[in-house]
Each structure stands twice: as structure tokens, then as C-alpha cells.
Amino acid sequence: MTENTQFDGRRWHDMGGSSAGPVPTEQHDFSLWEKRVDALMIIASGKGHFTVDGLRRVLEDMGEEAFETMTYYERWIASVNQNLIEAGVYTTAELAQRMTEVAARGTTYGEAASD
């Protein structure tokens, strides 16, 4: 059993009270796709598909390695996707087909818009 599938004791994300180094306070801009992920979360919860509690649950279950290797909104979109599939909004097969269609548009916003 790895640290990411801890079945008793303190879970990896439960960091309150732990020692920590300096907290970075600098601001940064968000890219368009990150803003879209944020909007998607608001829309999906507004429609009642899942709550912020479900978002958090999947983020926690993704484990410490995801926390170290993925950015904030990369983890969010993975969690939003998992919750939307669980809520029956679309199937994995439908998602796969749509991703193939989107990938065919090109790798940049410019290419996608020029279609």
C-alpha cells in the first residue's frame, strides 16, 4: 500500500498544523483555459451536478503525487471531469469522442478559431 492509498491515520492533504516554509504571496495571471475550468465548476455546481465537497473529495483522492506534479487547475479539471461522469452528465466514451474532435481542430486557439 502506498502513501497515496492510506487507509488509516492522517491523510496526505490534511496539512493543518504541520510545519511549513514561507508562504509565497505573489499574484499571477490565469490563462484562458484556467478561467474556463473555473467557470465550468461554477456552472456544473449551479446546475446541481455536484458540489464543492465532491470537487474536494476527488482532489484528495488523486493523492500527493498529483499535488506535486499537476498545476492547480489541472487538478481541478481532472476532478470536475470525474464528478461530471459520476453525475451521469456524459460517459467516458462520449468524452473520448469529443476530445478527438477537439484535438483535430489544432493545438492553438488561433488554429481552432480559423476553422
Added chain:
Amino acid sequence: MTNRQYMRVRSDMPPGHVRTPSYLRGKTGWVERTLGPFPNPEQLAYGLKGQPLPLLRVRFAMAEVWGAETENPDDTLDAEIYSHWLEPAEAPHAP
């Protein structure tokens, strides 16, 4: 002081989505106020209907949380904890 309602946070460490921080589990504080009821987020997290539960704002002495050697033992810390994580308790021994 005299009418404080002391509560001990359950020391359980279950898997799954839990909304009680582990550093407070097993610690005793007193009820500052009662909020809610709010649907249990530990059920909402799995797409279930959340049972309405009281949410208690519990006040802990720093000495209770971090030990008597902590910097400011008489300072307090408030945490909002759902009622199913709390059980009635005696006042902790004064440091």
C-alpha cells in the same frame, strides 16, 4: 467559565472525505456557538443527500492543541466542526 459546554473531538481516523482536521482529533474545547443545521459535507462529497447536522464553533486553548510548551498557551483557536465528530467531555486539566 462556569457554563462552558466542553466537547471532545472524536479521534477516529477513517479513510474517505473527512471535514475535521486531524490536528484537532482527540482534543477538547468548548462550544462558542452553534450554527446550522447544514447538510453533512461528508455525504455531499459522494453525491449523496446530506443529512442536516448542527455545526459547532468550538474554541480550543492553544495549550490543549499544541501542548503546554506552546508560545502563547492561553490564546485560543476556533474551529467549526460538525456535531457527529463531537462528544460531551469534561474540562481538560488546567495547564
